[in-house]
Amino acid sequence: MRTLRRLIRDRSALLGLIIVAALVLAAVFAWPLATFPQDVTNYDPPHRLLPPSGTYWLGTDRMGADIYSRLLFGARITILIAVVATSLAVLIGVPMGLVAGYYTNRVSDLLMRISDVFLAVPQIVLAIAIAQTLGPAIQNVILALSITYWPFWARLVYAETRSLRNEVFIEAAVALGASPLRVMALHVLPSIASSVIVRTTIGMGGTILVAAALGFLGLGPPPPTPEWGRMIAESRGFLPQAWWYATAPGVAILLVVMGFNLLGDGLRDVLDPRLRRGGADAS
Amino acid sequence: MRLLAMVARRAIWMPPTLFGLVLMVFAISHVIPSDPARVMAGENAPAEQVQALRHKYGLDLPLPRQFLRYVGDVATGNIGTSLFTQRPVAEDLWARLPATLELALYAIVIAVVVGVPLGVVAALRRNSVLDHLVRVVTITGLAMAAFWLAILLQLLFSMWLGLTPVQGRIDGWGPDPITGFYTIDAVLRGDWETLGQSLRYLALPMLTLALPAMATIVRFTRAGVLNVMSSNFVFYQAAMGIPRRRVVWKYILRSALIGTLTQIGLIFGNLIAGAVVVETVFDWPGLGSFAVNSILQSDYNAIMSFTLFIGVVFILVNLLVDVAQAVLDPRGR
Numbered sequence: 001m002r003t004l005r006r007l008i009r010d011r012s013a014l015l016g017l018i019i020v021a022a023l024v025l026a027a028v029f030a031w032p033l034a035t036f037p038q039d040v041t042n043y044d045p046p047h048r049l050l051p052p053s054g055t056y057w058l059g060t061d062r063m064g065a066d067i068y069s070r071l072l073f074g075a076r077i078t079i080l081i082a083v084v085a086t087s088l089a090v091l092i093g094v095p096m097g098l099v100a101g102y103y104t105n106r107v108s109d110l111l112m113r114i115s116d117v118f119l120a121v122p123q124i125v126l127a128i129a130i131a132q133t134l135g136p137a138i139q140n141v142i143l144a145l146s147i148t149y150w151p152f153w154a155r156l157v158y159a160e161t162r163s164l165r166n167e168v169f170i171e172a173a174v175a176l177g178a179s180p181l182r183v184m185a186l187h188v189l190p191s192i193a194s195s196v197i198v199r200t201t202i203g204m205g206g207t208i209l210v211a212a213a214l215g216f217l218g219l220g221p222p223p224p225t226p227e228w229g230r231m232i233a234e235s236r237g238f239l240p241q242a243w244w245y246a247t248a249p250g251v252a253i254l255l256v257v258m259g260f261n262l263l264g265d266g267l268r269d270v271l272d273p274r275l276r277r278g279g280a281d282a283s
Numbered sequence: 284m285r286l287l288a289m290v291a292r293r294a295i296w297m298p299p300t301l302f303g304l305v306l307m308v309f310a311i312s313h314v315i316p317s318d319p320a321r322v323m324a325g326e327n328a329p330a331e332q333v334q335a336l337r338h339k340y341g342l343d344l345p346l347p348r349q350f351l352r353y354v355g356d357v358a359t360g361n362i363g364t365s366l367f368t369q370r371p372v373a374e375d376l377w378a379r380l381p382a383t384l385e386l387a388l389y390a391i392v393i394a395v396v397v398g399v400p401l402g403v404v405a406a407l408r409r410n411s412v413l414d415h416l417v418r419v420v421t422i423t424g425l426a427m428a429a430f431w432l433a434i435l436l437q438l439l440f441s442m443w444l445g446l447t448p449v450q451g452r453i454d455g456w457g458p459d460p461i462t463g464f465y466t467i468d469a470v471l472r473g474d475w476e477t478l479g480q481s482l483r484y485l486a487l488p489m490l491t492l493a494l495p496a497m498a499t500i501v502r503f504t505r506a507g508v509l510n511v512m513s514s515n516f517v518f519y520q521a522a523m524g525i526p527r528r529r530v531v532w533k534y535i536l537r538s539a540l541i542g543t544l545t546q547i548g549l550i551f552g553n554l555i556a557g558a559v560v561v562e563t564v565f566d567w568p569g570l571g572s573f574a575v576n577s578i579l580q581s582d583y584n585a586i587m588s589f590t591l592f593i594g595v596v597f598i599l600v601n602l603l604v605d606v607a608q609a610v611l612d613p614r615g616r
Contacts, residue, residue, distance in 0.1 A: 117303035120601075121594040122556035125574075129311050129590040132578055133322065209428055213560050216430050217578055232431055236564075239434070240442035250431035258426035 006270045013266020019259025027075040034069035041224050049242050059244035062234060063224075067248050070226040074249070077227050078256065081142055081211045082204045088146035089207075090200055093153025098184045100154065101161025112158060115151035123148045124210050131219040138221040141214055145207050156199050160192040194271035202264035205257040212253050228253050289609050293602055304594045309353050312587040313346065323366055323583050363588035367580045372588035376570060381463025382452060383562070383569030387554040389466075389485060390492035391547070398497040399543065402504025403536065406512065417501060424498030429557045433491045433564035440487060450566035452484050453477070488565040492557050496550045503546050507539030514538075537611075544608055551600050555593060 007013050031037050035057065044064030052059045058067040096115070100108035118126065127144045134140035161184075164170055173183050214220045215229025223230065228249040235245035316322045320337035337343050341352055356362070363372045405417040441449040458468040458477050466485070469478035511517060512535060520530045555570070562571035570589065577585035 113299060113303065116300055117307055120300055120304055120598050121307075121590060122552045122597065124556040124559055125590055125593050128559070128574065128578065129308070129586055130315070132581075132583065132586050133311055133316050205426065209426075212428050213430060216428075216560060217563070217575055219578065229428070229430075232428075232434065236434065240438055243438060246431070246434050246438065250428060250435070253428045253431065254423070254426050257428075258422060261422065261426055 003270050007266050010266045010269060012262045013269070016259045016262025016264070016266055019255055020263055023075055023079065023256050023259065026072050027079045030069075030072040030076060034066070034072050036066035036069045037073075039065035039069050040073045040226055049238060049245070051242075052244050058248040059242070061231070061245055062238060067231075067245065070231065071228070071248060071252050074226040074228045074231065074252070075256075077138065077221060077225060078208055078211070081138065081145065082207045085142045085145035085149065085207050085211070086200060086204050088142070089149040089203070090153050090196070092146065093150035093155075094157050094189075094196060096150070097154040097157025098161055098188060101158040102165065102180060102184055102188065108158075111154070115154045115158075118148070118151040119155070123206075124213055127210055127214060128217065128219065131214055136219050136222050138225070141211055141220055144214070145210060148210070149203065149207060152203060153196065153199065156195060157192060160195055161188055164188055164191055194267075198264055198268040198271060201260055201267055205260035205264070208253065208257050208260070286606075286609055290606055293605050297598060297602065300598055301595065304591065304598070305354060305357055306350075308587050308591045308594070309350055311590070312583070313342070313349055313353075319583075325581055357591070362591050363584040365577070365582055365585045367577070367582045367585070372585050373592070375573060375585075376589065376592050379569050379573050381460075382567060383555070383558050383571060385464040385466065386485065386488055386492060386558060386562070386567060386569060387551065389489045390496060390554055391550065393489065393493040394496035394500050394550070395547075397493075398500030399504050399536075399540070401497075402501040402543075403508050403531070403539075405501065406505045406508035407531065409509065417505075421498040421501050424494045427495070429491055429495065430560040430564055432494060433488070433561050436487045436491060437564065447486050448484050452568055453481050457481075488561050488567050491561050491564075492554055495557065496554060499546055499550055499553075500543055503543045504539060507542040508535055510542075511535045511538045541608065541611055544604070544611065547604060551604075552597055555597070 007017065026033065034040075035055075042065070044060075046064065047056070047060050048062055048064040050056050050060040050064075056066050056068070058071065061067055061070065093115075096111050100111040102108075121129075127148045130144035130147055131140055134143060170183060170187055173187050178187075211220065212227075212229035212232075215227040216233045218230070218233065220227045220230055231249040232246055235242060235249075238245055313319055318333075320333045320340070320342050321328075323336050323340070324333045341349055344352070360373060361371060364370070365372050365375065368375075401417055405414045408414055437449060440446045453465055457465050458472060458474060461468045461471055465481040466478055469475070469481060517530060517535060520534060521527070558567075558569060559571035559574055561567070562569050563575045566572065570593070574586060574589045576582075577589065
């Protein structure tokens with residue numbers, strides 16, 4: 001509760017929180033909020049490529065569908081991909097990092113070497129390779145992103161666990177006969193949870209950007225799924241006339257990623273007093 | 284000598300990492316798909332064609348033997364053959380590398396030249412209007428999808444204002460290659476018209492790539508300067524009466540830039556990654572558009588080779604960054 005109150009007092013973190021909340025609301029209430037919910041799958045050729053107006057708030061696309069309504073349903077896709085892919089990456093990366101950081105043996109070296117290999121290729125390139133192999137589908141995008149992103153959490157947790165390894169409270173727990181699993185789960189993990197939460201929040205933004213890029217390249221969920229990146233790709237054939245077609249989904253991506261980034265920065269300030277903004281602001 | 288030892292220590296890790304990379308690409312291309320030959324041939328290919336491909340690429344061999352074969356190929360420089368053109372992918376990638384490097388290098392130069400002073404000034408005038416403005420720009424720059432920014436710039440500068448070409452790298456054929464960088468080749472030949480033209484083509488893709496890189500550089504420089512400013516040696520220098528300007532631009536900057544430099548390896552990766560989508564929008568004939576064309580043609584071999592190629596380039600860049608950092612910052616050696 002105190003965390004939340006301090007978060008709200010930070011104006012940019014509050015903005016981030018509002019944006020993220022709005023995204024969730026848009027996704028949950030896409031049906032009632034949409035002005036033309038049936039447009040997401042239906043064609044309406046007579047109304048194609050209309051500029052924004054009182055009826056079509058953000059204009060219509062090449063199929064005559066209302067872009068505002070499609071954006072709302074697209075929020076569902078975005079959230080689904082970001083939440084599931086990031087959670088999977090956390091579920092793989094955190095235990096790996098814990099084990100590698102807690103022990104100092106060959107296994108921990110090997111685990112970190114493996115994560116180095118994944119980090120040796122830029123995320124989007126790796127995600128493209130995996131998504132291309134698996135074929136365009138939403139579950140494949142999720143899989144590609146989680147395989148690509150887990151090393152970030154493994155690295156972070158590894159570094160934090162290593163630095164805690166020699167702390168007195170960890171040594172005390174070991175001396176009292178606690179099993180390694182118990183020490184990791186009940187003593188190390190709670191101490192590093194805040195960094196993991198911060199990294200996860202900012203990571204959501206990164207995942208959304210890469211997912212949109214995959215959609216833009218045609219590797220995302222197939223049409224007529226209202227995926228934001230694909231919408232921008234489709235709009236390219238109708239420029240410069242249909243400027244609204246390209247603009248609206250891009251603004252949606254921008255706002256959502258910014259929301260997660262601001263929230264992440266704010267959470268870091270609140271949860272991690274060592275890294276107050278202005279100090280090591282950018283880490 | 285200690286520098287040399289440090290480089291050697293880093294270099295020792297390269298072969299295992301490279302091996303891991305080869306193993307990973309092999310796994311993506313041969314182990315994940317239940318039938319790689321089917322993926323290569325496409326959904327609707329007849330069974331005989333799939334069978335022929337399977338035999339041609341040795342996909343009917345047991346996996347360990349396939350892997351040995353793959354490692355042997357890669358070790359001799361054959362990272363794959365395009366299914367579409369039947370040409371070795373490595374040749375195409377080499378031919379396209381200068382285009383991407385030219386773009387990436389200009390982008391990183393712009394990002395550093397604009398980003399470092401902005402970061403320093405934002406830190407010196409903390410919480411001023413300028414600082415807030417810089418913050419808004421960096422936050423936006425980091426949250427924008429590169430392909431979207433590319434389309435917006437294209438819409439504004441090329442389609443509406445008509446200031447820059449919409450797509451491409453040059454009119455007709457480029458200058459005869461010396462370095463493969465059109466701008467440098469044009470200067471070397473004294474061909475100012477070509478230089479002007481290639482700069483006009485470069486402008487938008489370069490800006491698109493530079494913005495997120497600049498945002499990262501500003502953030503790290505600002506944070507680095509603020510960190511160093513609160514340290515004892517700055518306090519001491521001020522007390523000694525050394526002019527503030529000299530303290531800031533000489534002593535603070537040098538310490539603060541180490542953090543920024545660390546990021547350059549990462550930023551370079553982001554640039555290459557950004558190039559994949561940005562090159563598509565501007566039809567820039569580099570590595571990125573090669574990759575995207577391969578995706579469109581379902582040229583599975585080409586994409587795997589591209590992944591491997593980028594991985595190798597990336598590992599080398601990271602090694603260079605480590606060395607550069609060690610030269611600048613003796614503490615890390």
